[in-house]
Amino acid sequence: MQPSFWHDKWASQQIGFHLDEVNSLLIDYWPQLKLAAGSQVFVPLCGKTLDICYLAEQGLEVIGCELNQSAVEQFFSDNELPVECQTQGEHECYRTEQVSIYQGDLFRLPKEPLEAVSGFYDRAALIAWPPEMRQQYVERLAELLPPKSIGLLITLDYPQEALNGPPFAVSDAWIQAHMSPYFEVECLSTQDVLAQNPRFVKKQVPWLTESVYRLVRR
Numbered sequence: 001m002q003p004s005f006w007h008d009k010w011a012s013q014q015i016g017f018h019l020d021e022v023n024s025l026l027i028d029y030w031p032q033l034k035l036a037a038g039s040q041v042f043v044p045l046c047g048k049t050l051d052i053c054y055l056a057e058q059g060l061e062v063i064g065c066e067l068n069q070s071a072v073e074q075f076f077s078d079n080e081l082p083v084e085c086q087t088q089g090e091h092e093c094y095r096t097e098q099v100s101i102y103q104g105d106l107f108r109l110p111k112e113p114l115e116a117v118s119g120f121y122d123r124a125a126l127i128a129w130p131p132e133m134r135q136q137y138v139e140r141l142a143e144l145l146p147p148k149s150i151g152l153l154i155t156l157d158y159p160q161e162a163l164n165g166p167p168f169a170v171s172d173a174w175i176q177a178h179m180s181p182y183f184e185v186e187c188l189s190t191q192d193v194l195a196q197n198p199r200f201v202k203k204q205v206p207w208l209t210e211s212v213y214r215l216v217r218r
């Protein structure tokens with residue numbers, strides 16, 4: 001999607017992707033990664049997700065990247081966190097204890113802030129890209145992540161012709177074919193989530209699954 005698409009969504013607060021609670025799949029599967037307290041975790045396309053708070057509560061240092069300034073400011077104000085902001089190259093870096101969010105384009109983010117990262121979490125980031133941008137995103141993510149870093153990826157799959165994305169449908173076959181060159185890929189769970197997604201039910205999407213993957217950067 002073009003940046004203007006997301007800026008418009010945030011300006012009109014049409015942020016149906018944002019959850020008012022921590023993602024239950026993160027709570028269920030993150031502990032399996034066994035990242036040591038103090039480890040750095042990257043959250044690409046982070047929005048103002050409360051999942052950042054969960055990761056920080058596990059004793060991790062979270063580094064996010066988000067395009068929209070208001071989304072970043074809302075993260076800190078909604079969670080009543082004191083924040084300092086510094087310009088770093090093309091990005092604004094918003095920091096509080098244990099959380100730094102680089103506001104700006106992921107494709108323009110320098111690698112240096114992520115050099116010590118050992119974990120990552122992608123929820124509604126891969127599936128936010130239209131098919132023609134998806135491979136480019138995977139390559140960018142792989143470029144930013146140090147070797148051996150370990151993470152969770154949460155995806156949705158459904159018959160794409162039944163609904164316009166985002167979120168876009170990403171199949172297991174696509175992930176295995178396009179992410180395996182960069183990551184060891186293991187599917188941890190796939191669940192039928194149609195009933196919990198009224199937008200999909202209303203549009204008569206016949207099926208909808210949500211999958212969790214464990215990825216290790218090669």
Ligand SMILES: C[S@@+](CC[C@H](N)C(=O)[O-])C[C@H]1O[C@@H](n2cnc3c(N)ncnc32)[C@H](O)[C@@H]1O
Binds near residue numbers: 067071128
């Ligand atoms: C579907 S939302 C998901 C947000 C978050 N991961 C969540 O689970 O709530 C995708 C987010 O990516 C941001 N975004 C889109 N393109 C971006 C880019 N090139 N660089 C950084 N962030 C971007 C959007 O502003 C939006 O907040």
